[in-house]
Amino acid sequence: xxxxxxxxxxxxxxxxxxxxxxxxxxxxxxxxxxxxxxxxxxxxxxxxxxxxxxxxxxxxxxxxxxxxxxxxxxxxxxxxxxxxxxxxxxxxxxxxxxxxxxxxxxxxxxxxxxxxxxxxxxxxxxxxxxxxxxxxxxxxxxxxxxxxxxxxxxxxxxxxxxxxxxxxxxxxxxxxxxxxxxxxxxxxxxxxxxxxxxxxxxxxxxxxxxxxxxxxxxxxxxxxxxxxxxxxxxxxxxxxxxxxxxxxxxxxxxxxxxxxxxxxxxxxxxxxxxxxxxxxxxxxxxxxxxxxxxxxxxxxxxxxxxxxxxxxxxxxxxxxxxxxxxxxx
Amino acid sequence: xxxxxxxxxxxxxxxxxxxxxxxxxxxxxxxxxxxxxxxxxxxxxxxxxxxxxxxxxxxxxxxxxxxxxxxxxxxxxxxxxxxxxxxxxxxxxxxxxxxxxxxxxxxxxxxxxxxxxxxxxxxxxxxxxxxxxxxxxxxxxxxxxxxxxxxxxxxxxxxxxxxxxxxxxxxxxxxxxxxxxxxxxxxxxxxxxxxxxxxxxxxxxxxxxxxxxxxxxxxxxxxxxxxxxxxxxxxxxxxxxxxxxxxxxxxxxxxxxxxxxxxxxxxxxxxxxxxxxxxxxxxxxxxxxxxxxxxxxxxxxxxxxxxxxxxxxxxxxxxxxxxxxxxxxxxxxxxxxxxxxxxxxxxxxxxxxxxxxxxxxxx
Numbered sequence: 206x207x208x209x210x211x212x213x214x215x216x217x218x219x220x221x222x223x224x225x226x227x228x229x230x231x232x233x234x235x236x237x238x239x240x241x242x243x244x245x246x247x248x249x250x251x252x253x254x255x256x257x258x259x260x261x262x263x264x265x266x267x268x269x270x271x272x273x274x275x276x277x278x279x280x281x282x283x284x285x286x287x288x289x290x291x292x293x294x295x296x297x298x299x300x301x302x303x304x305x306x307x308x309x310x311x312x313x314x315x316x317x318x319x320x321x322x323x324x325x326x327x328x329x330x331x332x333x334x335x336x337x338x339x340x341x342x343x344x345x346x347x348x349x350x351x352x353x354x355x356x357x358x359x360x361x362x363x364x365x366x367x368x369x370x371x372x373x374x375x376x377x378x379x380x381x382x383x384x385x386x387x388x389x390x391x392x393x394x395x396x397x398x399x400x401x402x403x404x405x406x407x408x409x410x411x412x413x414x415x416x417x418x419x420x421x422x423x424x425x426x427x428x429x430x431x432x433x434x435x436x437x438x439x440x441x442x443x444x445x446x447x448x449x450x451x452x453x454x455x456x457x458x459x460x461x462x463x464x465x466x467x468x469x470x471x472x473x474x475x476x477x478x479x480x481x482x483x484x485x486x487x488x489x490x491x492x493x494x495x496x497x498x499x500x501x502x503x504x505x506x507x508x509x510x511x512x513x514x515x516x517x518x519x520x521x522x523x524x525x526x527x528x529x530x531x532x533x534x
Numbered sequence: 535x536x537x538x539x540x541x542x543x544x545x546x547x548x549x550x551x552x553x554x555x556x557x558x559x560x561x562x563x564x565x566x567x568x569x570x571x572x573x574x575x576x577x578x579x580x581x582x583x584x585x586x587x588x589x590x591x592x593x594x595x596x597x598x599x600x601x602x603x604x605x606x607x608x609x610x611x612x613x614x615x616x617x618x619x620x621x622x623x624x625x626x627x628x629x630x631x632x633x634x635x636x637x638x639x640x641x642x643x644x645x646x647x648x649x650x651x652x653x654x655x656x657x658x659x660x661x662x663x664x665x666x667x668x669x670x671x672x673x674x675x676x677x678x679x680x681x682x683x684x685x686x687x688x689x690x691x692x693x694x695x696x697x698x699x700x701x702x703x704x705x706x707x708x709x710x711x712x713x714x715x716x717x718x719x720x721x722x723x724x725x726x727x728x729x730x731x732x733x734x735x736x737x738x739x740x741x742x743x744x745x746x747x748x749x750x751x752x753x754x755x756x757x758x759x760x761x762x763x764x765x766x767x768x769x770x771x772x773x774x775x776x777x778x779x780x781x782x783x784x785x786x787x788x789x790x791x792x793x794x795x796x797x798x799x800x801x802x803x804x805x806x807x808x809x810x811x812x813x814x815x816x817x818x819x820x821x822x823x824x825x826x827x828x829x830x831x832x833x834x835x836x837x838x839x840x841x842x843x844x845x846x847x848x849x850x851x852x853x854x855x856x857x858x859x860x861x862x863x864x865x866x867x868x869x870x871x872x873x874x875x876x877x878x879x880x881x882x883x884x885x886x887x888x889x890x891x892x893x894x895x896x897x
Binding site: 248250251253255256259263349352353356357359360362372444447448449450452453454456457492495496499500502 | 603604605606607610634635756758761763764765766768769770772773774775776777778779791794795798802803818819822
């Protein structure tokens, strides 16, 4: 039980409190459930074990990347370079794997390198005071350009089978799914219970107040960017090991998909609120919508329009909520 | 009320879209089912004219090669062909530069920048035939020789187009290979890049026409798009397998990214030998699946030869040795290539890669 010691004794009060705190996450979960039921009734194969596996594990790497992004957005920053970063880390990891390096090295290096590369962005944001949208836009271009120049567009193939982490299973469950769940829960608990995790909400909600209570805000910003880089590294391991080849370009608009997961998952773009449970659920929601569109024969173009609508609705709801809270206060 | 009716009408019209195959709707010319050849009828030159024609004859040329995107094996190998062709010519220096995504806006900006920086020639593979035309016309007007390959623009926006394989020829090859795998009454689905990419849309239309004429009992289940993205292609192919189960006998990949991803999807679903995968693919990407006997054949042309022919055509156009009205083009090592449809240089029939020959190719 999360924070059971702080719950009031009354049962209904606890439920109400839970609903208020996790209302958005519950809404996203209900949307997934409604889609599964609705499309499942239309075509029962939609909810077959095989398709559920595709839905839940196909987008797991996005959920993992969205964990770090959630932390970044909670402290009221943004990172546009995450898609390019994942592409670069995938190439580094794959190159190590085919060059005969021990597999654990090929798996560890992207996590460390992700943190190291993002430390640069973090330092520029925290100490040089350059807005993160500018820093990470530049970083995105550097990483994308560097990747194409370094690889010359050649794909990495002949990956050793023992490297293909995403194809492995734990107790019969696909590895990507297990990772997404475990990492989401760990990160979620850490953000809620640890002093460091809690301080992120304070920094995003009111940086002045955070400073006043003695939080070293710039140092935390760098730390959050590095943690986010490490999560990008973890996401890379799932992304790069899904197929037998690693493409030398990143999926188009991956950074936007990751940011959108966080936003639709209820992470306020204005900082200070939101959880990784929401962002992970939103990543699952995208996969569910994408699959559902094929099952009901709708062009994938609608996915973009659909997600665009969801973004606007979520942000509008967030604004309304803020307005109401301000009036109440 | 009127609004409600419109909504209802739209809702009813939606299933009609389900029959949409992803073709471009333009007229088709399917080849005969028995494989007999047809001679294309002669069409007058319909390409564009370059300003200051002939002023660059014999002079060294600085050429930029702008494929649809860089970073994929397909255009990687065509770029190597361009470089090789330029080296053989000796008096052409070429750089390959392109958008990192198959994005027409990025491509137009890039071409515009190269016009400003002052190159002598532009090679392109268009992301959109209509949208790219104005900037190419601007290049022609600035005295820059323009030759397309792989994906054409409007004819008058470039001088020549190297057509790697005629659409109806590719369509016949793909559907014949498919029929061999799924039988003349099997059902299949298509994974394409996007519904607006000109080549894919054209092939699909020709495939539809050829299939209806030669294998009328086949069932075309649906077409899904997956951009040129590995993971998305894999997920889309897997979802098709999940959706149709045993009713899906074959998957056709329309891009060099989609075909290996579809093969991977079939492999991971444990359906090798049951679900046929064929499609356009570079041989290197298909080698593992051909080796595991999960895929019998893949179809493509020699992308290196396509790139080399394009740069040679550009040189010849600048020198004036390739001119409107010609019916053939002497492409050095590549032999004499036929010119048809006004201003298209034909590379010949596509290559079918099977376990017998796939290891002879490396791109």
